Amino acid sequence: MIETDVTVIGGGPAGLASALKAAEKSNVLLLERGNELGGILPQCIHEGFGNFIFNKMLTGPEYAQYYINEIINSKIILKTNTTVLSIDPNKNIVATNSTDGIIRIKSKSIILAMGCRERTRSQILLPGTRPAGIYTAGTAQHLINIDGYMPGKNIIILGSGNVGLIMARRFSLEGANVIGVYEIMPNAGGLTRNIVQCLDDYNIPLFLSHTITNIVGEKRVEGVNVAKVDEYFKPILETERHIPCDCLILSIGLIPEIELCKNINIKIDNITKGIIVDNKMESSFPGIFACGNIVHVYDLVDDVTYSAEIAGKNAGNYIDFERGEIEEIKVIPGRNVSYVVPQIIKNKDCNTIKLYLRVIKEERNVNIILKDGNTPIFQKKERIVKPPEMLRINLSKQLIESISNNELNIDIRCVNE
Amino acid sequence: MNNDITCIICPLGCKIHIEEENNDFTFSGNICSKGEKYSILEIKNPIRIVTTTVFVDNDNHRLLPVRSKKGIHKDLVLKCIVELSKIKVKTPIKCGDIIYENILGTGVNIIASRDSSNI
Amino acid sequence: MDIKTSENKIKSVLTTKGIIETKYIINAAGLHVDEISDMINAREYTIHPKKGSTIIFDKNISDLIKHNISIVNFPREEHYKGGGAITTLDGNIQWGPTILENYDKNDTSVSVNEIDKIFKSYSPIFDYFPKNSIINYFSGLRACTFTEDFIIKPSNKIEGFIHVAGIQSPGLTAAPAIAEMVIGILENIGVKLEKKPDFNPFNDKKKIFRYLNYEEKNEIIKKNPDYGEIICRCEQITKGEVIDAINSPISALNMDSIKRRTRVGMGRCQGGFCLPNIVKNIIEETGLKGEDILKNDEGSNLFIGKSKCLINDKK
Numbered sequence: 001m002i003e004t005d006v007t008v009i010g011g012g013p014a015g016l017a018s019a020l021k022a023a024e025k026s027n028v029l030l031l032e033r034g035n036e037l038g039g040i041l042p043q044c045i046h047e048g049f050g051n052f053i054f055n056k057m058l059t060g061p062e063y064a065q066y067y068i069n070e071i072i073n074s075k076i077i078l079k080t081n082t083t084v085l086s087i088d089p090n091k092n093i094v095a096t097n098s099t100d101g102i103i104r105i106k107s108k109s110i111i112l113a114m115g116c117r118e119r120t121r122s123q124i125l126l127p128g129t130r131p132a133g134i135y136t137a138g139t140a141q142h143l144i145n146i147d148g149y150m151p152g153k154n155i156i157i158l159g160s161g162n163v164g165l166i167m168a169r170r171f172s173l174e175g176a177n178v179i180g181v182y183e184i185m186p187n188a189g190g191l192t193r194n195i196v197q198c199l200d201d202y203n204i205p206l207f208l209s210h211t212i213t214n215i216v217g218e219k220r221v222e223g224v225n226v227a228k229v230d231e232y233f234k235p236i237l238e239t240e241r242h243i244p245c246d247c248l249i250l251s252i253g254l255i256p257e258i259e260l261c262k263n264i265n266i267k268i269d270n271i272t273k274g275i276i277v278d279n280k281m282e283s284s285f286p287g288i289f290a291c292g293n294i295v296h297v298y299d300l301v302d303d304v305t306y307s308a309e310i311a312g313k314n315a316g317n318y319i320d321f322e323r324g325e326i327e328e329i330k331v332i333p334g335r336n337v338s339y340v341v342p343q344i345i346k347n348k349d350c351n352t353i354k355l356y357l358r359v360i361k362e363e364r365n366v367n368i369i370l371k372d373g374n375t376p377i378f379q380k381k382e383r384i385v386k387p388p389e390m391l392r393i394n395l396s397k398q399l400i401e402s403i404s405n406n407e408l409n410i411d412i413r414c415v416n417e
Numbered sequence: 418m419n420n421d422i423t424c425i426i427c428p429l430g431c432k433i434h435i436e437e438e439n440n441d442f443t444f445s446g447n448i449c450s451k452g453e454k455y456s457i458l459e460i461k462n463p464i465r466i467v468t469t470t471v472f473v474d475n476d477n478h479r480l481l482p483v484r485s486k487k488g489i490h491k492d493l494v495l496k497c498i499v500e501l502s503k504i505k506v507k508t509p510i511k512c513g514d515i516i517y518e519n520i521l522g523t524g525v526n527i528i529a530s531r532d533s534s535n536i
Numbered sequence: 537m538d539i540k541t542s543e544n545k546i547k548s549v550l551t552t553k554g555i556i557e558t559k560y561i562i563n564a565a566g567l568h569v570d571e572i573s574d575m576i577n578a579r580e581y582t583i584h585p586k587k588g589s590t591i592i593f594d595k596n597i598s599d600l601i602k603h604n605i606s607i608v609n610f611p612r613e614e615h616y617k618g619g620g621a622i623t624t625l626d627g628n629i630q631w632g633p634t635i636l637e638n639y640d641k642n643d644t645s646v647s648v649n650e651i652d653k654i655f656k657s658y659s660p661i662f663d664y665f666p667k668n669s670i671i672n673y674f675s676g677l678r679a680c681t682f683t684e685d686f687i688i689k690p691s692n693k694i695e696g697f698i699h700v701a702g703i704q705s706p707g708l709t710a711a712p713a714i715a716e717m718v719i720g721i722l723e724n725i726g727v728k729l730e731k732k733p734d735f736n737p738f739n740d741k742k743k744i745f746r747y748l749n750y751e752e753k754n755e756i757i758k759k760n761p762d763y764g765e766i767i768c769r770c771e772q773i774t775k776g777e778v779i780d781a782i783n784s785p786i787s788a789l790n791m792d793s794i795k796r797r798t799r800v801g802m803g804r805c806q807g808g809f810c811l812p813n814i815v816k817n818i819i820e821e822t823g824l825k826g827e828d829i830l831k832n833d834e835g836s837n838l839f840i841g842k843s844k845c846l847i848n849d850k851k
Contacts, residue, residue, distance in 0.1 A: 033769060036535045045482035045530060047466045059468055061482045061531035065512045083766035094750060098761035098775075102754040120806040122672045129645040130674075132831035132838050139808045145470055147812045148478045149826055149839035153846060173469060173498050175846030192430035196423050197465065201491060218642065219835035246840070259770075259804075262596060383448075389428040470843065478826075480843065502847040 002105045004029040004077070006315045007093055009084050009260070010113035012039020013301050014292025014308040016067035018111045019076050021312025028076045028316075029105065031095055033083040037071065038064030039115055040138065041301070043145045046166055048193075052302040063301060079103075089264050091287060109287045109318040111311050112261070112275065116254040116293040118163075124252055126158075128215030131222070137163040137251040144174060152247020156224055157181040158212050162190040162299075162388075164251025169198035171249075178202070179245055182210040182226055184233055187362055189251075189388055191299070212248070213240055221248050256294045264288070271339040272296035278328075278344040279353045281311035289315045296341050296356070299390045303356065329403055334371075334411035336360050338387070345408065350400055355393040357410060362386040365415045368393060373405030385412060422456040435460055464488030467497045471516060472505045473533060481506060482530040483516050489523050496521055508533040539575045546576075546696035560727060562718060564700040567641045567679045578693045581681040581701055585641055588633030589650040589675035590619075594804050595627045597669045600662070607657060615684040617705065621662060626799065628671070631658045638677060646675045671804050678704040686710070688717055690725055698722070742780070746772040767817070768810040770803020778814060782821045789818060792832040811838075 006022040008015045011032030019030045036042065041049070044060030051057055054066075071078060082097040093105040118136040135143070135151050141163065143149045155171050157164045160183040168178045181199060186209050188195050199206055207226070213235045214225040223244040227235035256274035258266075267276040267284035274297075275283050275290040282289050291311035292304040329345040340357040357368075363385055370378035370393070378399060385391060424431045424447060433447040433456045442460075444453050467489050470480035489497060497520050506516055510533040517527035538550040539561065548557045565572045573579040606620035616635045623629055631654050651673065659665070681687060681702035691697035698721055700714060707714075723729060743756055745763055756776075757764035763776035781788040781797040788794045791801070791814065800814060801807030807814075815838065818829055830836045 033766065042482075042531065045470060045484075046468045047484060057466065059482060059484050059530040062484075062512060065531050081765055083769060083772075085766075085772065096753065096757065096764050096766065098757065098764035101757040101764055102750045117805050118808055120671070120804075120808065122670050122806065123668055125648075125651050125670070125673075127646055127648045127651060129643075132836040136808045139811060142812055143839070144843050145480065145482065147815065147826070148480050148843045149815075150841050150843055150845055151839055153840055173495070174843060175848075192423065192428060193425040195430075196425050200423065201465070201494075213648070215645075219831075219833055220837065259596065383427070384429045386428055472844075478842075499847055502844045 002029060002103060004105065004107045006109050006111060006312075006318075007031065007105055007107040008111040008113055008312075009087075009093070010039065010115060010292075010294075011037040011078075011080070012113060012115050012292065013041060013064065013067070013304045014115065014294070014311075015039070015111070015113035016064070016071060017305040017308035018113055018289075018291050018312035018315065020067065020070055020074060021309045022111065022316035023074050023076050024313075025316040026108075029107065030071070030076050030078045031082045031084060031093075032078070032080045035081050037068045037078075037080070043138075043142045044166070045145050046170070049301050052300070053305055060301075084260055087260055087264055087288075109289060109315040111308075111315050112258075112283070112288065112290040112294050113292050113308065113311075114257045114260060114294050116256045116274075116297055118250070119253040119255060121250060126212060126215065126250075128224075129217055131215070131217040131220050133217070133221035133247045134215065135247070135249055137161070137167045137249050140167055140249050141170065144170060150174060150176065151249075152221070152245070153177060154179060154245045155247045155249060156212075156226075156243060156245045157249045157251060159183060159251035159253070160189040160195075160206060161251040161253065162194055163254075164249065165190040165194040165198040167249055167251065168204050169202060172202040172204065176247075178204045179243060180205045180207055182207045182212060184209065184211040184229055187386060187388075191388060211235060215248060216242070221246055224248055254293065254297045256296070258294060269296070269339060269341075269343060271333075272341065274341075276343045277341065278346050279310075279342045279350050280314040280346065281307055281342070282314060287315075287318055289318075296339065296358075298356070299388070303390075303392075306354070327406070329406055329408050331355065331408045331410065333357065334409045336363060336366075336385070336412040337410050340410055345400065345403075351397055353395045353400060355395060355410075357391050357393070359385045359387055359391070359412060363412065363414060366412050367415055369411045369413060370395075371409040371411070372403045373407055373409070377402065381415070420460070422459045424452040424455055426451045426455050463491045465491045465494055467494050467520075467527070468530070469498050469501050471501050473508055473510075473536065475505060479536050481510060481516075481533055481536060483527050484530050485520065486526045486528050489520070489525055493521055493523065497527075501527065539572070541576050541694055544694055546694060558696075560696040560698070560722065560725075562698045562700060564703075566703070567677055569679065569699065569701040573691075573697075573699070576694050576697065578691045578697055580692070580699065581683070581687055583641070583679050583681060583701070585638045585677040586680050586704075587636045587638040587643070587650075587675050587677055588619075589636075589646050589654065589673060590630045590632030590634075591651070591654050591673045592624075592671055593629040593631075593665070594669040594671050596804075597666060598623060598627045598629055600665060601629060605661075607661070609657075615680070615704075619657075621658065626802075629665075631662075633676075635678075641677065644675050644677065646673045650675065672802075672806060680704050686714070688714060688721070690721055696725070743777075745774045745777060767813050768798075768800040768803060768807075770805050770809075771799045773798050773800045773810075775813075775817065778817050779821060782818060787822075789822060789824070790830040790832055790836075791838065794818075 005026035006028045008019040008030045019028050022028050041060035041064035047057045047059045049058045049063040084095045086094045095103045118138050140151050155178045171178050212224045213227045216223045227240040269276050274295045281291050289311040291308040298304050331340045333340050338358045338360045368380045420435045422433045431447045434445045436443045467485040473479040473481050510529045512531050514529045515526045540547040563572050570583045604622045619632045687701040763774045765775040767775045777798045781794050788797050795801045827839050
């Protein structure tokens with residue numbers, strides 16, 4: 001039995017930053033199932049990380065290296081190649097690795113930093129055969145950049161999320177022929193920057209309102225059928241055409257990896273599919289905190305780190321006691337708001353709060369309006385809002401203290417409405 | 418020369434068209450001055466950070482991620498990648514170590530993106 | 537590849553791995569029994585495959601049904617039990633199978649129509665099932681004959697040739713009984729079968745990590761540390777189990793066979809996370825090259841080569 005103040009599950013960017021922050025005041029145990037720290041970052045060899053935290057553009061491995069060095073020089077107890085098998089309602093953790101066997105851990109607080117996983121072919125019901133050569137974008141990235149294998153030569157990418165765009169460029173740089181990126185939505189799923197620097201720079205075409213209707217090939221992928229879709233995302237059969245290729249890359253979304261929470265009663269957000277948190281990054285289960293992509297999928301690793309530092313600080317300060325009723329403000333997504341994180345504000349003792357929100361559809365010249373119940377208390381103008389670009393709102397201590405209702409409603413409205 | 422630029426400064430992603438006459442630029446399609454600055458840079462000297470991997474020691478499986486310390490003209494990116502695909506570097510290496518000096522005579526060094534331990 | 541007979545008696549079988557001399561052949565070639573029979577002009581039936589597709593759900597919703605539920609439609613389709621919502625032994629719920637005539641014996645693709653059909657028949661009953669919990673869908677082909685019944689009998693044309701054809705549902709359940717029946721046929725046609733005195737019908741029970749309690753888990757890790765390392769996080773499969781499959785007497789050397797033995801990659805991520813690790817294990821245990829590792833059959837290589845293998849072609 002290991003006893004500690006804080007156990008951090010997951011050694012990616014969220015786990016690393018939260019462990020370091022928590023270790024300023026507490027004993028910390030960090031568990032990572034892989035053989036090295038950094039999570040997804042070591043395979044993200046492209047630059048574009050750390051613009052806010054380090055004020056420069058770093059590659060994924062560089063960003064991770066900074067935190068890994070800090071961890072190695074800290075008192076944090078680190079166990080790699082260690083997988084958590086279960087967490088019970090008494091916050092007991094059972095984990096396993098090859099040197100210690102079954103490890104039982106008792107800790108005062110837990111930080112969940114397990115990140116997310118990729119959606120697979122089945123989740124979008126992609127029909128056809130089941131040959132070799134179909135990979136999710138993240139797996140392909142791991143294969144090319146870490147393991148040293150090329151998944152294919154003539155590549156079709158389904159989905160224009162950022163990982164898919166980054167992989168379009170990576171495949172091109174590795175000498176493969178990227179035939180095209182197909183996106184079912186009428187707008188690209190990734191950031192403009194990535195459309196320009198990953199597709200336009202390499203003359204890779206992006207086909208909006210298109211999807212794959214069939215996968216063909218017995219042993220390896222031999223081709224796919226693609227078609228335009230109508231406004232209900234149904235393929236228009238007359239537009240279906242066959243495109244030969246030997247590899248299909250799927251970049252069709254990420255889902256928070258919450259499965260370890262199944263034995264503890266933690267509330268999950270229906271939209272983000274992640275853990276519901278308050279402004280301290282504490283889940284609905286007292287003493288269990290969450291940060292990074294297990295809460296919602298962030299655009300930038302810098303924001304993952306910010307969320308982790310909040311979780312780390314509060315988990316490090318966590319004292320187990322009967323809390324009674326704490327006043328809660330629910331943050332409620334309204335017009336053209338898909339979700340807001342944190343979903344709950346605990347009023348009494350907070351500093352500034354950063355709200356993250358995503359819109360449902362693209363709109364121009366809008367106001368983001370915060371309402372204390374029905375009374376507008378804050379307004380921020382945006383020239384454009386679109387689903388791939390996360391919005392951030394900073395709430396001052398003053399503003400938070402002024403809220404008198406137990407609901408904070410957020411709407412996005414066009415300026416002339 | 419490509420005179421149509423998609424601006425990446427903000428999420429608007431304006432399609433900017435540029436006309437040049439005697440080093441005088443006229444813009445259309447943009448809505449701010451930041452876009453003008455960006456598009457001049459993209460026309461005159463479009464640079465990109467080159468990132469790729471190089472083989473480590475004599476092992477055809479272990480890869481070290483590397484990057485260019487500064488931006489390199491985007492037309493040279495593929496050539497850099499070809500050049501870097503031929504080399505094998507000796508470990509141990511620390512994050513930030515120079516892997517390749519003055520690539521293709523650009524004056525830009527290629528540096529390691531991580532320590533070599535654990536790869 | 538071919539069968540040699542002389543005077544209407546079996547002589548030998550020509551295979552891709554050499555010639556086997558034999559007097560008896562049990563033709564249990566499933567979808568291909570008719571083609572095998574054709575080799576010696578002993579065909580007494582034709583296989584017309586019927587495709588069945590099923591949808592598999594994530595284990596985390598297996599609480600949604602407690603019993604196997606079958607759907608009975610009227611009028612009843614002939615020779616089709618109707619499928620249902622079934623919990624597999626491993627705890628996944630599956631919907632299906634469907635039934636559909638399919639002339640191509642190699643076509644196990646799942647079409648949009650099949651998926652739609654499954655949803656149309658099951659969604660009205662199980663409207664609370666979350667669609668996003670589907671982790672995979674498969675189809676297989678039933679080896680049906682036109683009599684729609686098992687054909688288990690000696691050939692009436694060639695001596696020593698036994699038909700075991702048309703085995704469709706409940707073929708798996710019936711397999712032990714079919715085996716005994718075939719033994720009876722062999723004895724009837726004069727084969728002397730003697731029990732080997734040293735025959736051991738028992739396999740050692742495999743240790744399945746996820747079913748052990750913590751004490752048992754600890755014990756097995758102390759004996760073999762590889763059992764302490766989880767390779768497949770979704771299904772909690774250990775490196776030890778994967779290595780056992782690779783090194784077993786009938787060794788599993790490709791992704792699908794290791795998957796079938798151990799369940800790696802059968803979970804919600806469908807192998808996205810564990811594939812690189814399994815490749816590494818195969819290389820370490822067998823010395824195979826990564827680029828030679830297959831998904832299943834010859835030609836289904838996972839990769840086309842090493843990273844950078846295409847860079848110099850393009851220059």
